[in-house]
Amino acid sequence: MIAYWTVISARYRMLLQYRAAAIAGVVTQLFWGFLRVMIFDAFYRSSTITQPMSFENVITYVWLGQALLALIPLRPDYEIRNMILKGNVAYELIRPLNLYWLWFSRELANRTAPTTLRSIPIFILSMLFFDLQPPTSLLSAFGFIISIILAIFLSSSISIIVNISLMWTISGEGVSQILPAIVWIFSGIIIPLPLFPDCVQPILNFLPFRGIMDTPFRLYMGHIPPDQLLNVVGHQLIWIVILIAFGRWILNRGLKRLVIQGG
Amino acid sequence: MLNSIKLYFRFLEISLRGQMQYRASFIMQIIGQFFMTFIEFVAIWSLFQRFGSIKGWTLVEVAFFYGLVNVSFALSEVLSRGFDTFAGMVKSGDFDRLLLRPRSTVLQIAGKEFHMRRFGRVLQGAIILVWASIVLNINWTVDKIILVLFSILAGICIFFGLIVLQATLSFWTIESLEIMNTLTYGGAETSHYPLNIYRKWFRRFFTYIIPIAFVNYFPVLVIIGKPDPLGTPSWLGWISPIVGFVFLVVTFRIWNIGVRHYKSTGS
Numbered sequence: 001m002i003a004y005w006t007v008i009s010a011r012y013r014m015l016l017q018y019r020a021a022a023i024a025g026v027v028t029q030l031f032w033g034f035l036r037v038m039i040f041d042a043f044y045r046s047s048t049i050t051q052p053m054s055f056e057n058v059i060t061y062v063w064l065g066q067a068l069l070a071l072i073p074l075r076p077d078y079e080i081r082n083m084i085l086k087g088n089v090a091y092e093l094i095r096p097l098n099l100y101w102l103w104f105s106r107e108l109a110n111r112t113a114p115t116t117l118r119s120i121p122i123f124i125l126s127m128l129f130f131d132l133q134p135p136t137s138l139l140s141a142f143g144f145i146i147s148i149i150l151a152i153f154l155s156s157s158i159s160i161i162v163n164i165s166l167m168w169t170i171s172g173e174g175v176s177q178i179l180p181a182i183v184w185i186f187s188g189i190i191i192p193l194p195l196f197p198d199c200v201q202p203i204l205n206f207l208p209f210r211g212i213m214d215t216p217f218r219l220y221m222g223h224i225p226p227d228q229l230l231n232v233v234g235h236q237l238i239w240i241v242i243l244i245a246f247g248r249w250i251l252n253r254g255l256k257r258l259v260i261q262g263g
Numbered sequence: 264m265l266n267s268i269k270l271y272f273r274f275l276e277i278s279l280r281g282q283m284q285y286r287a288s289f290i291m292q293i294i295g296q297f298f299m300t301f302i303e304f305v306a307i308w309s310l311f312q313r314f315g316s317i318k319g320w321t322l323v324e325v326a327f328f329y330g331l332v333n334v335s336f337a338l339s340e341v342l343s344r345g346f347d348t349f350a351g352m353v354k355s356g357d358f359d360r361l362l363l364r365p366r367s368t369v370l371q372i373a374g375k376e377f378h379m380r381r382f383g384r385v386l387q388g389a390i391i392l393v394w395a396s397i398v399l400n401i402n403w404t405v406d407k408i409i410l411v412l413f414s415i416l417a418g419i420c421i422f423f424g425l426i427v428l429q430a431t432l433s434f435w436t437i438e439s440l441e442i443m444n445t446l447t448y449g450g451a452e453t454s455h456y457p458l459n460i461y462r463k464w465f466r467r468f469f470t471y472i473i474p475i476a477f478v479n480y481f482p483v484l485v486i487i488g489k490p491d492p493l494g495t496p497s498w499l500g501w502i503s504p505i506v507g508f509v510f511l512v513v514t515f516r517i518w519n520i521g522v523r524h525y526k527s528t529g530s
Contacts, residue, residue, distance in 0.1 A: 020436075028442060043310055044314070049314075185305070195313055
């Protein structure tokens with residue numbers, strides 16, 4: 001356990017060094033936030049029908065999404081990819097650690113370090129200047145924090161599947177393209193999930209991806225009332241367990257067929 | 264000059280042949296690209312299901328703006344890969360070698376790599392463009408066809424120019440290049456919707472500083488036959504794409520300044 005914790009904290013501190021990149025990231029995210037808010041503003045001005053989410057809530061949703069964007073796994077871990085391609089993955093197998101939890105620890109750091117660097121400035125700026133509302137109540141703030149912690153685990157359990165899939169060199173390329181695309185749209189970062197057509201809502205509610213963004217955000221703004229907390233957090237937890245079990249299963253299958261080139 | 268063009272196409276051929284060696288992976292990535300951008304359009308469709316229209320524009324009209332900009336942006340990504348990854352050459356010092364060769368740096372970098380996988384996005388943009396023009400029942404006269412091709416070409420020039428600027432920046436710093444994404448990806452995303460839905464300062468930025476409006480908004484208005492809600496005269500759309508070519512020439516000038524400023528890492 002201590003070993004895994006050391007892996008997480010070492011990698012976390014290493015990734016915190018990329019500060020110039022983080023400043024660039026903050027500027028970029030602010031731009032996207034502005035763009036999204038303007039587009040939604042134009043849509044809301046064009047229709048008088050009551051929508052499933054108010055414009056004020058959408059603004060908060062957009063800025064939370066920009067602040068916590070780094071939680072979404074967009075690219076596979078290139079170091080793991082190189083390890084697999086070059087055969088260095090053999091060294092990972094010699095270590096007296098479980099490979100799944102070793103890589104999972106890396107993922108936890110990969111998700112949290114850039115989020116730490118980028119979220120705080122975006123949070124502060126958008127709350128001061130760009131209409132990000134504070135949480136509706138103490139209870140909803142509490143729900144948000146619980147749900148964000150689970151979101152980190154959920155996101156890691158998805159991105160590790162992308163990394164593992166690279167063991168299948170050809171189909172892995174496809175998985176590492178398509179899975180992030182699916183997470184991208186079904187987490188709510190492009191448009192808030194309640195704005196999708198009513199007929200697809202049951203599917204969105206079933207899939208794990210809303211647990212990365214939509215669930216914590218709606219808890220934050222009270223769009224999911226705090227008394228629903230156990231339900232939605234339970235949904236996140238169940239999917240974390242399923243995805244970890246699945247990840248471990250495909251990792252074992254991958255290791256069985258893995259051939260390491262000597263030399 | 265003629266020799267340079269010949270060389271450029273030779274580079275293109277080699278790159279294509281190289282990438283086709285991994286055919287399955289190549290096809291997989293094209294499908295992945297297509298799927299990802301297709302899903303993005305589904306999101307826009309969903310918003311129209313909820314709201315009906317955006318400042319008087321229908322989904323199909325927006326789709327025309329969207330398709331056109333995606334085709335030119337994706338084609339520019341196919342062509343500008345060498346500049347996009349140029350920061351790595353500065354870091355490793357590989358750029359020194361190019362300076363020794365008796366050909367222009369622009370030709371050598373542009374010919375270094377072609378990002379064929381982006382054709383997934385080109386395909387998606389083209390399909391949406393064709394769909395929109397069928398539903399809008401556009402009367403395709405010869406001059407309109409020329410204008411569309413002209414706008415796509417000019418759009419490629421603008422996005423290509425932006426990537427050249429990004430590469431030029433790397434003579435000074437190789438960190439923080441991510442900011443340029445707001446202009447390339449951000450510019451493309453902005454042009455997915457007609458420009459008049461945005462606030463004034465934002466419209467001005469993408470008209471006068473980064474002139475994307477000249478290769479997308481103005482010509483598309485002419486093609487789909489709508490007057491500009493912002494009140495610009497309609498002849499503007501017929502000639503505005505020229506700005507795209509001028510922009511590219513200017514960025515090459517800036518590039519040359521950067522090259523003169525270059526100091527090798529020595530490694």
